[in-house]
Amino acid sequence: MGIVIAVISGKGGVGKTTTTANIGLGIAQNDKKCVVVDFDIGQRNLDMLLGLENRVVYDMVHVMDDNITIKQALIKSKMSPNLSFLAASQTKDKSVLESEKISKLIESLKAEFDYVILDAPAGIESGYEHTIEFADKALVVVNPEVSSIRDSDRAIGILDSKSKKVKDGEEVDKFLIINRIDSKMVQSGEMLNSDDILDILSIPLIGKIPEDKGIIDASNQGKPIILSKDSKAGQAYARVASRICGNKVDFVDVESHKDGFIQKFKGMFS
Amino acid sequence: MKTKQYSAKIFEITLEDEESFISFFNKNHPLLQNNLIVINGQESENIKRYLEDKNLKYLFNVEIPSYKKQKSNIEPIKQELEQVKEKIEPQKKQKTNLKVIDKLVRSGQEIAIDGDLLLLNRVNSGGSIIINGTLIVTQIVDGSIRCNGDFMMLQASHKANIVFHNVEVDNTFLQNKLNRVELINNEIVITPVLKETSWV
Numbered sequence: 001m002g003i004v005i006a007v008i009s010g011k012g013g014v015g016k017t018t019t020t021a022n023i024g025l026g027i028a029q030n031d032k033k034c035v036v037v038d039f040d041i042g043q044r045n046l047d048m049l050l051g052l053e054n055r056v057v058y059d060m061v062h063v064m065d066d067n068i069t070i071k072q073a074l075i076k077s078k079m080s081p082n083l084s085f086l087a088a089s090q091t092k093d094k095s096v097l098e099s100e101k102i103s104k105l106i107e108s109l110k111a112e113f114d115y116v117i118l119d120a121p122a123g124i125e126s127g128y129e130h131t132i133e134f135a136d137k138a139l140v141v142v143n144p145e146v147s148s149i150r151d152s153d154r155a156i157g158i159l160d161s162k163s164k165k166v167k168d169g170e171e172v173d174k175f176l177i178i179n180r181i182d183s184k185m186v187q188s189g190e191m192l193n194s195d196d197i198l199d200i201l202s203i204p205l206i207g208k209i210p211e212d213k214g215i216i217d218a219s220n221q222g223k224p225i226i227l228s229k230d231s232k233a234g235q236a237y238a239r240v241a242s243r244i245c246g247n248k249v250d251f252v253d254v255e256s257h258k259d260g261f262i263q264k265f266k267g268m269f270s
Numbered sequence: 271m272k273t274k275q276y277s278a279k280i281f282e283i284t285l286e287d288e289e290s291f292i293s294f295f296n297k298n299h300p301l302l303q304n305n306l307i308v309i310n311g312q313e314s315e316n317i318k319r320y321l322e323d324k325n326l327k328y329l330f331n332v333e334i335p336s337y338k339k340q341k342s343n344i345e346p347i348k349q350e351l352e353q354v355k356e357k358i359e360p361q362k363k364q365k366t367n368l369k370v371i372d373k374l375v376r377s378g379q380e381i382a383i384d385g386d387l388l389l390l391n392r393v394n395s396g397g398s399i400i401i402n403g404t405l406i407v408t409q410i411v412d413g414s415i416r417c418n419g420d421f422m423m424l425q426a427s428h429k430a431n432i433v434f435h436n437v438e439v440d441n442t443f444l445q446n447k448l449n450r451v452e453l454i455n456n457e458i459v460i461t462p463v464l465k466e467t468s469w470v
């Protein structure tokens with residue numbers, strides 16, 4: 001049976017979808033069968049980031065409501081044979097989601113894949129609640145700024161009260177990804193540092209992703225940044241994916257900025 | 271006239287036959303030493319001599335003033351007392367009802383309790399605590415607090431919104447690791463707790 005991981009954030013624009021795409025591909029590169037599911041009904045994006053924009057024929061809602069099998073709707077990625085994608089409907093809205101149907105869908109995905117990654121919509125409405133309902137684990141994506149952290153805090157609170165696992169008396173494991181860390185801004189104190197964020201959210205850290213301008217281009221091209229080996233963000237995503245697959249990977253310091261002359265100079269004496 | 275009032279121990283016994291009476295006293299003599307023995311039954315020289323030998327004080331055929339009549343005077347008062355107690359006790363229980371919570375209060379979560387609360391974790395921005403009793407929070411508060419108890423103990427929390435007995439507390443006065451906030455003569459008094467507190 002596969003593990004269901006929901007990627008959540010509360011706030012929009014922090015990089016949930018980018019994280020889902022990269023981590024999905026990263027897990028597939030670790031030789032695990034992985035499916036990424038776009039749960040943002042009515043506003044699908046994940047297909048573009050994975051470069052599968054014009055290959056979507058059937059989506060999740062077709063599988064749930066019409067007589068379309070999952071095999072027909074799943075799209076295999078060209079980037080890795082282990083990675084599949086299930087699209088969200090672009091024409092329907094969140095009201096089509098029903099717990100029973102989602103449960104059935106997720107059960108059949110779990111039977112076939114090692115990892116089922118759900119890209120949650122922004123916000124904490126019904127669409128979000130349906131995404132987390134059947135999750136075993138959650139990746140919480142935050143940016144190092146207060147509003148993102150408060151929204152994630154709220155999202156975690158809802159996860160801890162409304163997911164099926166919690167209602168059954170178990171706990172959903174939550175892991176934190178701090179995204180878009182700008183080392184210069186952290187050092188100047190403009191951005192929150194990760195210890196403060198961990199203090200506030202008090203869930204274990206699974207990765208820190210540095211800000212990378214290459215991500216925008218990667219999204220436009222439909223090639224996740226994890227494919228560019230010399231991108232720092234790509235490397236960071238690869239480490240997170242490896243950790244999810246159960247490997248021990250040391251944390252790399254992405255917060256201190258060591259390129260400048262003064263930093264090097266300081267480094268000589270420290 | 272000189273009077274004295276004693277409440278003495280009285281041991282009452284019915285005399286039926288002398289032999290068993292004497293054997294009983296032989297056995298229980300140490301216990302009865304300081305009692306006044308009241309014997310119901312036929313006075314007999316043998317018994318008198320025996321008791322005097324044992325140095326016991328005794329009386330024959332005396333009616334002991336019964337307490338039953340006095341009790342009947344007390345009982346209604348007792349019942350009343352018990353009724354009052356019953357009324358008071360549940361209130362008392364509620365008042366001393368301390369709840370200990372170790373969970374983080376996240377954004378959007380609200381803890382509303384009628385009694386006292388000891389919170390061993392932080393209150394995040396957007397979380398709130400509404401409480402009628404005493405409140406102690408051992409970690410930082412970024413959310414909001416409404417407290418109507420005797421006092422609050424809080425850390426220096428500069429983002430918190432704190433209302434104590436419907437008065438907003440200026441949280442810049444919370445400066446120390448732990449501060450006691452209480453209402454004295456309708457004025458909010460904040461005293462730093464300088465002694466290191468160990469919560470374990």
